[in-house]
Amino acid sequence: MKNPAWLGEPFAIKDNKIFLTKKVAKRLLAEAQEAFPYEYSALLAGRGATITACVPMPVSPDKHVFAWDGKTFLQGLQYIRKHNLQWLGVLHTHPHTPPIPSTRDIAGWHYPTLSYWIVGLASEQPEWRVYQWVQDGSCGSFAARDYTLTEVDCDDEETNDSSAPKNS
Numbered sequence: 001m002k003n004p005a006w007l008g009e010p011f012a013i014k015d016n017k018i019f020l021t022k023k024v025a026k027r028l029l030a031e032a033q034e035a036f037p038y039e040y041s042a043l044l045a046g047r048g049a050t051i052t053a054c055v056p057m058p059v060s061p062d063k064h065v066f067a068w069d070g071k072t073f074l075q076g077l078q079y080i081r082k083h084n085l086q087w088l089g090v091l092h093t094h095p096h097t098p099p100i101p102s103t104r105d106i107a108g109w110h111y112p113t114l115s116y117w118i119v120g121l122a123s124e125q126p127e128w129r130v131y132q133w134v135q136d137g138s139c140g141s142f143a144a145r146d147y148t149l150t151e152v153d154c155d156d157e158e159t160n161d162s163s164a165p166k167n168s
Contacts, residue, residue, distance in 0.1 A: 019051065019148050029119065038060050038061070039064070040060075047085065095122065099120035101141075105118075109140075112133040
């Protein structure tokens with residue numbers, strides 16, 4: 001069954017590069033640092049494999065978990081659809097630990113075609129990581145992927161000639 005048009009597939013092809021605009025990265029980091037020491041999360045949106053927008057979700061009242069209520073989540077998805085974007089991923093922070101998916105992150109992931117971003121805020125320099133879900137038989141896990149920060153929105157044709165991935 002094909003996904004609806006608003007549900008992106010940034011990793012539809014195994015070797016797809018994923019792009020994040022610097023403007024969105026800057027906004028996400030500022031909001032994440034403002035939420036510290038609590039977990040921050042956002043829905044990531046754009047077109048193809050380029051994230052050009054984000055929809056902040058409510059800051060978690062827990063310092064070690066992020067979660068959304070159904071109404072807020074659906075409102076975020078409605079925003080994405082209304083602005084003719086595709087949902088490309090989820091970002092959340094690990095305020096006190098490295099940006100490695102936890103057991104809870106793995107158990108709670110239900111969107112294998114989307115990107116999964118974690119920003120670790122435990123060290124002096126924030127650590128950004130992006131993951132792709134990899135299904136292996138009856139179980140799955142996250143595999144780290146490279147990404148490219150970009151000044152401008154990229155369409156799928158432009159991304160083929162882009163520079164090497166740069167993880168910030």
